[in-house]
Amino acid sequence: MSETRYTGDHEWVRVEGDSATVGITAYAQEQLGDVVFVELPAVGAELKKGAEAATVESVKAASEVYAAVSGEVTAVNEALAGEPALVNSDPEGEGWFFKLKLGEAGELGELMDAAAYKDYCAGLE
Amino acid sequence: MTDPAAVSQTAPLETPLAGLHRALGGKLVDFAGYLLPVQYPAGIMAEHKQCRQSAALFDVSHMGQVELRGEGADAALERLVPGEIQKLSAGRQRYTYFTNQAGGILDDLMVARLPDRLFLVLNAACKADDLAHLRANLPGIEVRELKERALIALQGPKAVEALARHAPDVADLRFMSVAELEVAGVPAVVSRSGYTGEDGFEISLPADRAEAVARKLLAEPEVAPAGLGARDSLRLEAGLCLYGHDLRPDITPVEADLAWAIGKRRREEGGFPGAETILKQLAEGAPRRRVGLRPEGRAPVREGAELSDAEGRPVGFVTSGGFGPSLGAPIAMGYVTEALATPGTRLSATVRGKPLPVVVSALPFVPQRYAKKWEPGESV
Numbered sequence: 074m075s076e077t078r079y080t081g082d083h084e085w086v087r088v089e090g091d092s093a094t095v096g097i098t099a100y101a102q103e104q105l106g107d108v109v110f111v112e113l114p115a116v117g118a119e120l121k122k123g124a125e126a127a128t129v130e131s132v133k134a135a136s137e138v139y140a141a142v143s144g145e146v147t148a149v150n151e152a153l154a155g156e157p158a159l160v161n162s163d164p165e166g167e168g169w170f171f172k173l174k175l176g177e178a179g180e181l182g183e184l185m186d187a188a189a190y191k192d193y194c195a196g197l198e
Numbered sequence: 199m200t201d202p203a204a205v206s207q208t209a210p211l212e213t214p215l216a217g218l219h220r221a222l223g224g225k226l227v228d229f230a231g232y233l234l235p236v237q238y239p240a241g242i243m244a245e246h247k248q249c250r251q252s253a254a255l256f257d258v259s260h261m262g263q264v265e266l267r268g269e270g271a272d273a274a275l276e277r278l279v280p281g282e283i284q285k286l287s288a289g290r291q292r293y294t295y296f297t298n299q300a301g302g303i304l305d306d307l308m309v310a311r312l313p314d315r316l317f318l319v320l321n322a323a324c325k326a327d328d329l330a331h332l333r334a335n336l337p338g339i340e341v342r343e344l345k346e347r348a349l350i351a352l353q354g355p356k357a358v359e360a361l362a363r364h365a366p367d368v369a370d371l372r373f374m375s376v377a378e379l380e381v382a383g384v385p386a387v388v389s390r391s392g393y394t395g396e397d398g399f400e401i402s403l404p405a406d407r408a409e410a411v412a413r414k415l416l417a418e419p420e421v422a423p424a425g426l427g428a429r430d431s432l433r434l435e436a437g438l439c440l441y442g443h444d445l446r447p448d449i450t451p452v453e454a455d456l457a458w459a460i461g462k463r464r465r466e467e468g469g470f471p472g473a474e475t476i477l478k479q480l481a482e483g484a485p486r487r488r489v490g491l492r493p494e495g496r497a498p499v500r501e502g503a504e505l506s507d508a509e510g511r512p513v514g515f516v517t518s519g520g521f522g523p524s525l526g527a528p529i530a531m532g533y534v535t536e537a538l539a540t541p542g543t544r545l546s547a548t549v550r551g552k553p554l555p556v557v558v559s560a561l562p563f564v565p566q567r568y569a570k571k572w573e574p575g576e577s578v
Binding site: 106107109110112128130131132133134135154157 | 236237241242243246427430431496497498500520521523528550
């Protein structure tokens with residue numbers, strides 16, 4: 074069973090064992106608009122929670138994506154290089170950004186669950 | 199167009215179409231002190247393509263609309279701009295710019311001659327300064343800001359079909375012509391011009407009738423609304439400058455590759471601010487020039503990125519950059535030293551600390567498709 078957690082910066086983290094898949098939420102892609110380029114971290118990079126992990130570029134602007142949790146990058150979504158619009162069409166599925174081997178599992182507890190994140194977004198309207 | 203960095207300290211003003219933007223689901227942002235849609239639910243990419251393929255309606259009511267009246271208004275205006283205004287015929291419009299004593303550009307603008315007055319369209323972020331500049335330097339000329347008017351741009355290859363159903367005479371206007379006529383029964387000043395690289399119109403009309411007219415145009419099958427995001431990507435693809443970015447008080451018209459807008463007589467006579475510097479650069483060349491840039495990868499190169507040559511020496515900077523939806527690729531404009539301004543020259547742009555290869559490219563990136571070709575320096 075996987076469990077998905079969310080950050081206040083509108084990233085999602087899907088956890089399976091000690092592996093986590095990271096992307097941006099439907100709310101985030103909606104705010105960004107058409108995504109035209111995603112710069113992903115290098116496989117093997119050690120990410121510290123809160124550090125710059127990726128950059129997502131829309132037609133209009135570049136936005137940084139910060140690491141929601143610490144860990145080592147084990148894979149990146151190569152499909153985004155050819156089809157960055159996957160982030161718009163399927164942000165929480167085919168539009169994933171990278172996978173991590175979790176460094177500190179305790180950090181997950183600081184993230185929101187789906188219900189809390191839904192309330193958080195509703196509060197931003 | 200205006201400078202998005204020029205955000206006002208107070209609550210943004212609403213244009214006469216603010217209610218329509220909300221009803222259409224526009225994502226409203228503060229742009230140069232006005233609440234305007236950056237996009238509608240369709241998104242920038244779709245709105246951009248709508249304009250290239252059919253017709254898009256933009257609210258540009260934030261732009262300054264000014265009338266000059268009085269004997270000799272044209273000659274008086276020529277003291278502030280290098281354009282040929284005295285020979286501008288009634289019913290014709292021309293692009294020009296205010297210059298400063300150093301030869302830099304203070305703002306770019308459109309000037310139209312109507313039978314009894316000159317009609318100016320100014321950038322929103324500059325209009326307060328422009329008005330003060332006009333009032334201080336045009337004694338005896340009435341300078342009136344038309345605050346009670348809206349401005350709608352209808353742009354795209356099918357704009358003429360859609361607009362002609364509400365104003366049949368617009369089909370006879372040629373590019374850079376202007377006429378006072380009724381649009382859907384509302385008195386308007388219509389010019390066949392715009393800032394997208396496509397055929398199209400700008401329609402100045404009373405604020406209180408603007409929404410009704412906009413709704414009628416949007417009801418036409420060819421037309422959909424488009425926001426500031428698409429306006430920016432369209433003008434960038436068309437190689438058109440954005441004031442506050444590609445044009446600044448420390449950049450001259452020769453550097454900006456806009457010398458075509460300096461009238462023949464004006465080149466001989468001078469008589470505009472900074473003429474000495476500008477005419478010298480016309481004769482001898484300028485140290486740097488505005489160019490198009492095509493990044494080789496898919497990563498956009500944006501405003502502020504530094505440009506360097508093969509040896510890593512700084513040679514220029516990017517003033518506008520983003521993604522060209524019609525090209526499906528990133529595009530940018532910037533300034534480089536004259537020796538490197540030849541299309542095909544390979545440079546690198548620094549993006550997030552890393553050098554990305556870019557190639558100097560001819561402008562515009564997409565062919566301009568005006569109703570009649572805009573002849574540089576065309577005499578009327």
